[in-house]
Amino acid sequence: MSGTDIAVAALLAAVVLSAAVSAIGVLLAKDVYDRLQFSFGISAVGVWAMAAAVLVKESVSQAGIKSILIAIIVFFMNSVLTHATARAARIRRYGNLDIRPEEKANRARERDAA
């Protein structure tokens, strides 16, 4: 087993581990915001590890370039998607994006405590 094979195996283990953490986290999280936070784990870690594994195996080839492109698309577009989903969740819950009076009071309390 060469060094390349070991690196690929480690990166693929990172992909599967981040996917498992994200999936179990999304399943067990208590509200939609926690779910969104867990679901971004796979986009932040897993997809880059996948691209790195393909690059280590193939170097800069058609597959390597496409895997980097996939990682870039998934990372940046999931950031936008996560924001849009959180925004939709808040508007569905409160009807608008304004700060609630109790949230304002909580922030003031935290500022005073700090």
Added chain:
Amino acid sequence: MNIWLIAAAAMLVCLVPAGIVCLRGDAIDRLVGLELAGTLVTITLALLAEGFGRASFFDLPLTLALLTFAGGLVFARFLERWM
């Protein structure tokens, strides 16, 4: 069966929790499950493409990544305004 295909199979197991989230809870919770499933399937398809040694198969996860984004955005907008 190589290590890429084994990783792809393990990724498919991770789809089960996402599927469970899609089946229960509020509409927005289900949307989060759908988004996670889209990302998982994108990575799984990329792993399968590498596992089968066909670079042209990478077009499929590339397209899916773009469509998952567009679909999720439309769903989020729809849930925000009309449901």
